[in-house]
Amino acid sequence: MSATGIGASVRRKEDFRFITGKGQYTDDVIRPRETRAVFVRSPHAHAKIKNIDTSAAKTMPGVIAVLTGAELANDKIGNLICGWMIHSKDGTPMKMAPHPALAVGKVNHQGDAVAVVIAETQVQGRDAAEKVKVDYEPLPPVADPAKAKSGPQIHDIAPKNTIYEWALGDAKAVDAAFSSAKHVTKLDIVNNRLVPNAIEPRAALAEYDAGTDQLTLWNTTQNPHVARLVIAAFVGMAPEHKLRVIAPDVGGGFGSKIFIYPEEVVCLWAARKVGRPVKWTADRSESFVTDAHGRDHVTHAELALDANGKILAMRVKTIANLGAYMSTFSSSVPTYLYATLLSGQYEIPHIYCEVDAVYTNTVPVDAYRGAGRPEATFVVERLVEVAARQMGIDPADLRKRNFIKSFPHQTPVIMAYDAGDYNASLKKALELADIKGFNKRRREAARYGKLRGIGYSTYIEACGIAPSQAVGSLGCGVGLWESAEVRVNPTGSVEVLTGTHAHGQGHETTFAQLVSERLGIPFENVSIVHGDTDKVQFGMGTYGSRSGAVGMSAIVKALDKIEAKAKKVAAHMLEAAEGDIVFKDGKFTVAGTDKSAAWGDVALNAYIAHKFAGQELEPGLKETSFYDPTNFTFPAGCHICEVEVDCDTGKTEIVNWTAVDDFGTVINPMIVEGQVHGGIAQGIGQALLEGAVYDKEGQLVTGSLMDYCMPHAHDLPSFKVGLTETKAPSNPLGIKGCGEAGAIAAPAAVINAITDAIGTEELVMPASGQAVWAALKRAQPRQAA
Amino acid sequence: MPAVSMTVNGKAVTGDVEARTLLVQFLRENLRLTGTHVGCDTSQCGACVVHIDGIAAKSCTTLALQCEGANITTIEGLAEPNGPLHPMQEAFREHHGLQCGFCTPGMIMAALDIVRRRGNNLDEHTIREQLDGNICRCTGYHNIVKAIAAGAKAMAKSGARQAAE
Numbered sequence: 001m002s003a004t005g006i007g008a009s010v011r012r013k014e015d016f017r018f019i020t021g022k023g024q025y026t027d028d029v030i031r032p033r034e035t036r037a038v039f040v041r042s043p044h045a046h047a048k049i050k051n052i053d054t055s056a057a058k059t060m061p062g063v064i065a066v067l068t069g070a071e072l073a074n075d076k077i078g079n080l081i082c083g084w085m086i087h088s089k090d091g092t093p094m095k096m097a098p099h100p101a102l103a104v105g106k107v108n109h110q111g112d113a114v115a116v117v118i119a120e121t122q123v124q125g126r127d128a129a130e131k132v133k134v135d136y137e138p139l140p141p142v143a144d145p146a147k148a149k150s151g152p153q154i155h156d157i158a159p160k161n162t163i164y165e166w167a168l169g170d171a172k173a174v175d176a177a178f179s180s181a182k183h184v185t186k187l188d189i190v191n192n193r194l195v196p197n198a199i200e201p202r203a204a205l206a207e208y209d210a211g212t213d214q215l216t217l218w219n220t221t222q223n224p225h226v227a228r229l230v231i232a233a234f235v236g237m238a239p240e241h242k243l244r245v246i247a248p249d250v251g252g253g254f255g256s257k258i259f260i261y262p263e264e265v266v267c268l269w270a271a272r273k274v275g276r277p278v279k280w281t282a283d284r285s286e287s288f289v290t291d292a293h294g295r296d297h298v299t300h301a302e303l304a305l306d307a308n309g310k311i312l313a314m315r316v317k318t319i320a321n322l323g324a325y326m327s328t329f330s331s332s333v334p335t336y337l338y339a340t341l342l343s344g345q346y347e348i349p350h351i352y353c354e355v356d357a358v359y360t361n362t363v364p365v366d367a368y369r370g371a372g373r374p375e376a377t378f379v380v381e382r383l384v385e386v387a388a389r390q391m392g393i394d395p396a397d398l399r400k401r402n403f404i405k406s407f408p409h410q411t412p413v414i415m416a417y418d419a420g421d422y423n424a425s426l427k428k429a430l431e432l433a434d435i436k437g438f439n440k441r442r443r444e445a446a447r448y449g450k451l452r453g454i455g456y457s458t459y460i461e462a463c464g465i466a467p468s469q470a471v472g473s474l475g476c477g478v479g480l481w482e483s484a485e486v487r488v489n490p491t492g493s494v495e496v497l498t499g500t501h502a503h504g505q506g507h508e509t510t511f512a513q514l515v516s517e518r519l520g521i522p523f524e525n526v527s528i529v530h531g532d533t534d535k536v537q538f539g540m541g542t543y544g545s546r547s548g549a550v551g552m553s554a555i556v557k558a559l560d561k562i563e564a565k566a567k568k569v570a571a572h573m574l575e576a577a578e579g580d581i582v583f584k585d586g587k588f589t590v591a592g593t594d595k596s597a598a599w600g601d602v603a604l605n606a607y608i609a610h611k612f613a614g615q616e617l618e619p620g621l622k623e624t625s626f627y628d629p630t631n632f633t634f635p636a637g638c639h640i641c642e643v644e645v646d647c648d649t650g651k652t653e654i655v656n657w658t659a660v661d662d663f664g665t666v667i668n669p670m671i672v673e674g675q676v677h678g679g680i681a682q683g684i685g686q687a688l689l690e691g692a693v694y695d696k697e698g699q700l701v702t703g704s705l706m707d708y709c710m711p712h713a714h715d716l717p718s719f720k721v722g723l724t725e726t727k728a729p730s731n732p733l734g735i736k737g738c739g740e741a742g743a744i745a746a747p748a749a750v751i752n753a754i755t756d757a758i759g760t761e762e763l764v765m766p767a768s769g770q771a772v773w774a775a776l777k778r779a780q781p782r783q784a785a
Numbered sequence: 786m787p788a789v790s791m792t793v794n795g796k797a798v799t800g801d802v803e804a805r806t807l808l809v810q811f812l813r814e815n816l817r818l819t820g821t822h823v824g825c826d827t828s829q830c831g832a833c834v835v836h837i838d839g840i841a842a843k844s845c846t847t848l849a850l851q852c853e854g855a856n857i858t859t860i861e862g863l864a865e866p867n868g869p870l871h872p873m874q875e876a877f878r879e880h881h882g883l884q885c886g887f888c889t890p891g892m893i894m895a896a897l898d899i900v901r902r903r904g905n906n907l908d909e910h911t912i913r914e915q916l917d918g919n920i921c922r923c924t925g926y927h928n929i930v931k932a933i934a935a936g937a938k939a940m941a942k943s944g945a946r947q948a949a950e
Contacts, residue, residue, distance in 0.1 A: 011878055018886025019874040019893065021820015021860035026821035123803065199824040199832055199922050200887040251822075251887025252922050282826035504923045670881050674928060678884065679927030684870030705829035705920070713916040713926040718909065742925075 005517035006733075012509040012530075014502075020145050023249045026203035026218045032276040034205070035064055035265055036154065038125030039280070040115040041289065042107035045141035045698020046154065049105055049210020053116055053133040054596035060131055062124030063584070067266075068115045071104035077269050078236040080260055082326035082346035082528045086164050086335050086357075094164040097155035097359070099325040101262035101269075102233075107136070108154055108324035109361050109545035110699055111289025116266050118274050131196035141361035141698035145321035146298045148358035154324065161359040163204050163322055165332070168339045168413055169352035177350045181304035185208045186386040190768050191375045193296035193321070193692040194685075194763045195708055196368050197231045198250020198503075201282035202291060204264040204584040206271035215272065216244045219264050221256065221499050222253040225580070226478065228262045229247055230328070239267050247531035248773075254682070255367040257503065259328040263290070273693050277567070288703045292693055294368020296321040297334065297375050303383040309391055309398045313350040316379060320365075327366035331357065332578060335464075336474050343411035344380035345422040345458050346402040351412045361698040367543065368527055368741040370461070377459040378393045381748035385456065386761050396435075397428060399458050403727030407761035408469050410433060414474075415462055417634045425660045426458055429638035432720050433658035443707040452655075455752025457639045463737035464549030464633035481628035482546070483539045484554035486515070486562050488621040490607040492600035493525040496558075499539010500551035504678075505739065506671045507547060513667055514552055514733075518559050520586025521599055537624065544618040545737030549633045557625035573703055631730040635737055637661035639680070641749035650773025652688060658720045659745070664728040664736035672738045673721050679742020680719055686743075687750035691766045709766070714774040728770040732738045789850045794862025795819070802849045808842075811849035812859060820860040820911050824920070828914050831919030833896075834891040835859045841898030843918070856939045859892035863897075872943050873897055876936030877929075884923035895919050896933040905941035 004010050017023050020592045024113050054066040055314035080099040087093055115132050124406055126398060142151025148161040155161075178184060205218040209678075215238050221227045224245040256504035271278040282290065298319045304312040320334030337354035364500055370377075388398035403422040410416050438454055445452035465471075468479030485497040500507060512526040529535055542551070570588035571578040580591045589596040602621075605611055609619035642656035659676055666672050690707040694701045701707040727734030749763065754772060756760050761780030764771055786801040793816060802814045811926060812818045812835070823845055825831035833845040833914065862869040873893050876882065884890040897932040899915045912930045 003934065012881070014886070015878040015883060018883055019877050021818070021858075021890050023820070023886050025822070027823075028813075030817070080863075113799065123805065175920065197828055197922055198885070199885075199920060201820070201824065207927045244788050251824075252885040254922070256806045281823075283829065284830075422892065490906070524885050575926065632882075633842065672883050674884060674924060677925035677927040678923045679925075682922070704827045710829075710922070711919065711925075713913040716913075716926055718927050719925065719931065 002517060004513055004514055004523035004782065006667050008225040009512065010523065010667065010668055011347040011600045012506050013564065014506065014508045022190065025200055025249045025251055028283045029205055029218050029248060031205065031207050032611065034277040034279050035118050035120060035123040035274065036125045037265070037270060037278050037280040038117045038119065038129045039113045039127045040117065040134065042103070042110060042112040042114055045110050046138050046139040046152065047107050047136040047145065048139060049103065049114060049134060052137040054115065056133065057117060057128040057131040060124065060128035062120035063117060064120065065118040065126045065270065066115060066128065066132060067270060067273070069100055069104035072100060072102050072269060073104055075269065076236065077265065078234055080262065080265070081230065081234045082328060082331050082579055082598050083456050084329055084332040085475040085477065086166055086331045088164045088166045093332055095158040095162070096326050097157050101265040109363055111363060112324065113262055116270060118270050118278055128349060143323040143362050143694035143698045145296060145319045145358050145360055145634065147361050152499055154359045154361060158359055162324065163357040163359060165356045166335050167354045169176045170350060170412065171352045173232060173350040174313045174315050174352040178304045181312050183387065183391055185383055185390055187301050187382055187386060189299040189301060189379060189382060190764055191295045191299065191378055192298040192369055192686060194294040194690050195255035195288055195692050196254045196291055196294060197710060198252030198254055198256055201284060202257065202261065203261065203281040203289045204267040205279040206267040206273040207276060208275065208759050209275040210275065210297060214242055215268055216246065217264055217268055218248060220245045220249045220250050220257050222250065222503060222543055223246065224501065224531055224533050225499060225538050226541055227260050231265060231268065231606040235265055237265065242391055243674055244534045247501055253503045254369040255294065255371055255543060258290050258541065259366055261290065285550065285704055288312040288708070289363055289700055292327045292366035293323065294363050295367065295375060296365050299379060301379045301383055303387050304388055305391065307600055310578050311348050311402050314348055316342060317730060320355055320357045321362065322357050322497040323360060323362045325364050327364040330364060330366040331370045333367050333772045338376050340414045341373050341376035341460060341462060341612035342380060342413055343415070344377070344724065345404060345460050347404050348575045349412065367388025369679065370740040373461045373740065374683065374747060377457065377744050380746045381457045383457065385752045391505045395456055396430060399426065399456065415632065418631055418729050420634060420636050420662060421701060421724060421726050422458060422636060425637045425662055426725045428724055429640050429660040430657050432660065432722050433640040433656060445644050449647060451647060451757040452642065452644050453753045455641045455749045455756055457745045457749035458753065460634055461744050462632040463545035463635055463740065464629055464731065465544030466545045467630060468628050472759055473698050478540065479628065480540055481626050482550040482554045483537050483624070484558045484624045485624045486622065487556040488562060488603050490604050492520065492521060492603040494553055495529055496521065497526045497529045497534060497536040498551055498555065500542045502542065503611050505542065505675070506668065507548060510671060511552060511669045514555060515559065519599065531755045545739040546636070547733040547738050549731050550627060550629050551726060552735060553625035553629065553734055554625050556732045557627050560625045561623035561625065562621060565623065566606065568617055570597050573597050573605050574601065587702055628752060629730055633664065633728040633730060634662050635661065635741055637741060637745065638744040639749045641696065641753040643753040643757055645754060645772055647776065649769050650776060651769040652767060652772055654717045657717050657740065660722040660724060661738065661741050662724045662726055663738045664725060665734040666723065675738045676721050676742050677719055679740060680746045681711050682714055683746020684716060684750055687747040687765050687767060689715060689766050691769055751781065787850060788855055789849050791857055792857060793817045793857045804850060807845055807847045808847040808852055809844035812844060818859050818861050822887055822890060824887065829920060830888065831895055832891040834894040834919065836894060841895050861894060871896060872939035873936035876939055878910050879899055880928050880932035882924065882929045882932030886905050888919060888921045892919050892921065896936060899933065900937045903938045903939045907937045934946060
């Protein structure tokens with residue numbers, strides 16, 4: 001292994017600009033004559049708009065324009081859309097309600113935008129926004145998904161606020177298996193609603209060039225090409241070739257920056273209208289009521305087992321809250337990204353899952369780190385843990401009895417797992433967590449008045465999203481392949497243009513490691529280019545742990561073509577047959593001779609084209625590829641959480657965390673570990689601290705960082721992280737993906753640990769001190785063994 | 786509009802600002818020093834931390850006019866232009882203490898203040914408690930804690946200035 005090749009913990013190329021304050025995030029981009037957009041937002045969760053009076057606002061200092069939804073509609077700017085069609089059990093299509101970028105006639109959640117002020121400065125815009133008089137007639141709202149069907153109807157298209165009633169699996173076979181079961185475990189689960197809170201707030205800067213009729217959008221997006229496609233083809237803002245989307249440095253995404261939001265649409269429209277650049281940057285309070293939230297499931301789940309603890313079947317019924325409008329990929333999250341993972345790491349003969357998606361008067365809900373898979377894992381891992389406790393079987397042992405051991409394995413819920421070794425990751429995790437010493441630690445904790453508990457989560461996820469035909473057959477409106485272009489310069493340095501986008505993942509480093517190793521050229525001589533639709537050909541962006549498995553596979557394919565072309569050039573230079581050219585360590589050699597050409601000479605010769613005629617070989621050395629994966633990848637592993645609960649306060653401290661993950665091939669262990677740490681932190685956040693709370697009026701009462709509890713450094717432990725490896729057979733590098741694992745695995749591990757400590761399964765997330773204390777009062781703590 | 790004068794990263798600067806202008810707005814919009822970030826509006830996230838007369842402060846909660854005559858250091862002023870990085874910056878890179886980089890300037894500036902207050906030998910517990918005013922959504926803090934401990938030690942070795950002295 002070279003110092004900068006595959007498997008090396010190379011320090012990141014991107015860090016210099018970030019640690020010196022030279023990053024260029026959207027809000028840092030400044031255009032000449034730029035103006036600021038400030039939105040007027042609904043204070044009501046649900047209300048009719050009787051009138052909007054902008055006259056006073058228009059006279060305020062610095063105001064250039066005040067625009068409303070009526071003008072947006074007049075200009076024929078189309079609605080935002082959801083790009084994944086789901087059909088109900090009865091075959092009817094999902095009920096996608098209109099989502100204008102500025103509300104017309106009615107607002108459907110607190111924070112819904114009703115008007116925008118374009119002003120010289122942000123403070124002038126804010127002053128003017130306060131002068132926009134909106135006459136609302138409040139309507140009764142519904143925020144609780146469990147009450148949505150009986151609540152006031154939000155959209156004409158969706159009676160009972162029902163978007164779809166979807167199902168997957170064989171209900172009859174599941175019923176039969178349950179009727180023969182020796183033991184049935186039943187759980188009611190609320191998967192708490194989360195606010196993504198990337199630390200960089202969303203922002204958009206739009207500029208119109210009247211001379212070329214060209215619009216440019218700088219945007220905090222994880223997928224600039226998809227943003228351009230939707231804004232061009234569905235919103236109808238401009239033809240695709242007249243719209244450039246640039247995603248510069250983006251300060252975290254976690255899913256929330258995948259989606260196409262009203263604000264970028266309004267900035268583009270306003271920039272053309274006022275003839276000046278228009279910038280909008282959310283303040284955090286605005287982020288809370290406009291960024292798509294995550295999770296928010298209400299679930300009843302049942303697991304059937306035989307007398308030996310062998311799982312026979314699973315039955316799950318979930319209500320998924322999609323909020324006031326269907327966000328870009330919202331429909332897929334509680335369906336094909338959720339129910340398809342309910343088999344976990346286990347051989348489960350029969351699974352049936354029903355999902356009802358509902359509208360409520362809340363912020364739209366869409367993919368957030370893990371997207372459906374954390375919800376599935378929580379259901380599966382809670383069921384398995386509780387079943388083990390109820391049956392008196394060691395939870396690790398019950399898992400082992402049910403692990404899938406041979407591959408490929410077809411689950412009853414679509415997925416075909418292609419590789420894994422679940423015993424290996426469990427075994428390694430048990431060792432790293434010193435499971436043998438746990439009882440002693442529990443007894444010691446009891447001596448100082450703490451309840452100690454341990455919880456497992458043996459999770460699986462489907463990543464490397466995704467084979468285009470497969471997702472197309474499930475309703476996805478786009479393909480989920482990835483593209484790459486490798487440009488070798490005449491001096492031998494290389495630019496790789498990728499359709500993926502990095503917002504913390506370190507692609508500039510890991511992708512360069514791949515190229516450096518493959519071409520045998522210095523790591524420093526490779527640049528990775530992403531996030532600009534004018535530079536990079538169409539690509540699908542970054543989410544679903546896809547950049548390694550799909551994005552790097554596209555680069556591998558392009559590098560294959562580069563090598564093939566370079567060999568032809570070398571053959572001409574060395575006056576040898578193409579088939580005799582061997583490429584190794586950056587050198588082209590004629591087999592069996594000492595004749596060779598260095599990488600840089602071949603690159604130069606490809607461009608000066610003196611050694612071959614253009615008719616027999618095209619000059620240049622640049623190749624493109626579009627890689628479509630043949631399967632999802634299936635990262636899996638075992639996380640073990642050990643907690644101490646204070647009996648008097650209910651406060652939980654995580655005292656040990658062990659994670660053993662199988663991500664297939666690892667390009668940069670340092671970066672992979674960092675991804676695991678961050679994912680675990682978000683999962684612990686969900687389990688212990690975070691929860692978006694709406695009151696009965698549909699007001700988000702956790703609407704700032706003062707009220708919504710983000711994990712701080714002192715809330716978390718250091719993590720023990722280990723790896724096992726089975727290669728992903730479906731891509732050339734064997735990569736499975738690592739970005740979401742921690743967030744998927746962690747919540748179940750935490751709750752399994754706390755419930756082990758306190759001796760009751762009735763515990764909601766977030767398991768705050770108060771929640772745990774209340775649960776403790778209802779239960780008898782398990783005695784130290 | 787009132788005028789304000791201060792020293793930022795060793796340079797004397799002046800500007801006409803509205804009385805309500807925040808220090809972070811003055812730094813970002815008037816001086817175009819965009820390394821200092823704004824991540825929240827309630828003084829929780831710490832992405833905006835700078836040093837005012839050598840002490841860490843949240844520039845989103847400080848009026849520019851309060852800083853009349855003050856000596857401000859931002860992330861851009863930590864290392865000499867074209868000079869070596871500050872040991873704390875180097876430690877963040879070496880220990881992978883950042884991912885998206887947005888909270889990083891505030892983290893580094895806050896870390897230097899921890900060293901100023903608590904010295905160069907920092908244990909994990911101290912660092913975690915002292916980072917209460919800074920939020921990172923990417924790293925789970927694991928590597929930030931390692932970076933700060935290592936950076937603090939490296940500062941003692943190199944005799945690096947704490948920051949804006």
